[in-house]
Amino acid sequence: MNVSILVKSLAGSIAMMAMASPALAAAQATPAASAQAPAAVSLKIDVMIEKTVTENGVSKVQLVDPKVVVPGDKLVYTLRYHNAGGLPAVNYVMTNPLPSAVLLAPDGAPGTDVSVDGGKTWGKLDALKVTATDGSPRAAAAADVTHIRWTIAQIAPGASGEVQYHGIVR
Amino acid sequence: MNTYLTPLRRAAGIAGCSIVALSLTAPLAQTAHATGVLAGTLIENTATATYETGAGTGSVTSNKVTVKxxxxxxVAVSTLSTAPATATSAPAVLVYSVTNSGNGPEAFNLAADPKVSGNAFDGTIKSLALDSNNNGVYDPGVDTLLTAGALATPVLAPDKSVKVFVLVTLPAGAADAQTSQVRLTATAQTGTGTPGTSFTGKGEGGGDAVVGLTTASANSLAGLVASLANLTLTKSATILDPFGTAKPVPGAVVTYSLAAKVSGSGSLDGLHVIDTIPDGTTYVPGSLKLDAAALTDAADGDAGVGGASGIDVTLGKIAGGTTKTVVFAVKIN
Known part of the structure; x- marks a missing residue:
């Protein structure tokens, strides 16, 4: 029992180290976790609020844990994955439907595929079209995005990484 | 501190199940709202992932994050009057719209200020009223007059607006065609301040209320123009004596002409032209005329009365720019 708890907390601390590293962190061996749960890649999401704080005339952006937000607040969602299994995971596709109350910030999810039709079709935002109110097609904007998708070609055993996107409370 | 253990277990429990991912890619109802997400809304977010390993395919659902x-x-205030409202002896009615541009129900205090820089005169605020029947026109007796000390809108739902009438009377010194403005200010009853000011526990549903970019206070100007009229009365006389000349001798007839000139953009109501018969003269029966049309002497259907006690011609309501001329004759005794 005691041993088991020790193993768990060890796995947790290693995971936290991985989380703190930048996106697509290099592989890290976590033999304890892989022994516990083979062939599983976890996914965890968290949200922070971006506050611009001006101190002594210098503006800087702070990330704070939001309890509450108001319309117009900028949110940063972070999706963290971790391959705790013993096998490489390939074609790891993370899908996040945007909450209806959240607008994708302009250039809020650069370089990844988005959907503007509820996840039916996907592409880079500048290649997508939506139907304008007059029935004619127009170029999709960040505000039209309903879903965001990231594809990680391969996650080695024990590897971790994260992706982020920026949203605005409608 | 969260470890990955919980998601791992969950992932194991639904391994191979792709229904989860499919159901979450269904279109979400887009609740576009001009004033933003309603207060009290919970923003929940869950992500999913699918992947393949040598042992088969897997899928995983993330934890759910929620922010409230x-x-x-x-608040937004605008004037709905496209042209300055006209103030006569009756008050000018200025029309404003007050909109709750926040995301929770809120009532707004109202203040009308007639002292605006550049005013030719400062009007007097007679009363404020709400457009109870929402027809954009002030209907006395129908639209709710606000009482002093309770000058406020009702609680407005987000995005809802109410029309507010401000009734303004002219001060004594105002002259015809002078203009003036009145500023209506609406402030959130919960509080105002610099954007970001927070009122703990005062928000909808027991949360905080936070001042938005409008500072929770807004105002708008509406104009009024004085429409007044002035009366000038000019009396002239011509004499015709029995000898065909113009000497004021006994038996000569004096014809008086009274020109009542109304000037200005307004009008005057209840006008009478009244004159007496001078001592030593006698009214010439049947000589009374209004704008060259003969009037009978008797008090009857027409506008004039003439006789030994004098003349009285009823003009009624006369618009500015009009001149009415009353003529009567007397004979020198």
Whole structure:
């Protein structure tokens, strides 16, 4: 029992180290976790609020844990994955439907595929079209995005990484 | 501190199940709202992932993160009067619109200020009223007059607006065609301040209320123009004596002409032209005329009365720019 708890907390601390590293962190061996749960890649999401704080005339952006937000607040969602299994995971596709109350910030999810039709079709935002109110097609904007998708070609055993996107409370 | 253990277990429990991912890619109802997400809304977010390993395919659902939307205090005020409202002896009616541009229900205090820089005169605020029947026109007796000390809108739902009438009377010194403005200010009853000011526990549903970019206070100007009229009365006389000349001798007839000139953009009501018969003269029966049309002497259907006690011609309501001329004759005794 005691041993088991020790193993768990060890796995947790290693995971936290991985989380703190930048996106697509290099592989890290976590033999304890892989022994516990083979062939599983976890996914965890968290949200922070971006506050611009001006101190002594210098503006800087702070990330704070939001309890509450108001319309117009900028949110940063972070999706963290971790391959705790013993096998490489390939074609790891993370899908996040945007909450209806959240607008994708302009250039809020650069370089990844988005959907503007509820996840039916996907592409880079500048290649997508939506139907304008007059029935004619127009170029999709960040505000039209309903879903965001990231594809990680391969996650080695024990590897971790994260992706982020920026949203605005409608 | 969260470890990955919980998601791992969950992932194991639904391994191979792709229904989860499919159901979450269904279109979400887009609740576009001009004033933003309603106060009290919970913004929940869950992501999913699918992947393949040598042992088969897997899918995983993330934890759910939730943030609550607080009440944002915002307000907009605009004037609906496209041209300056006319103030005569009756008050000018200025029309404003007050909109709750916040995301929670809120009532707004109202203040009308007639002292605006550049005014030719400062009007007097007679009363404020709400457009109870929402027809954009002030209907006395129908639209709710606000009582002093309770000058406020009702609680407005987000995005809802109410029309406010401000009734303004002219001060004594105002002259015809002078203009003036009145500023209507609406402030959130919960509080105002610099954007970001927070009122703990005052928000919808027990959350905080936060002042938005409008500072929770807004105002708008509406104009009025004085429409007044002035009366000038000019009396002239011509004499015709029995000898065909113009000497004021006994038996000569004096014809008086009274020109009542109304000037200005307004009008005057209840006008009478009244004159007496001078001592030593006698009214010439049947000589009374209004704008060259003969009037009978008797008090009857027409506008004039003439006789030994004098003349009285009723003009009624006369618009500015009009001149009415009354003529009567007397004979020198």
């Amino acid at each position: 939307v607080d009440e944002l205090l915002d």
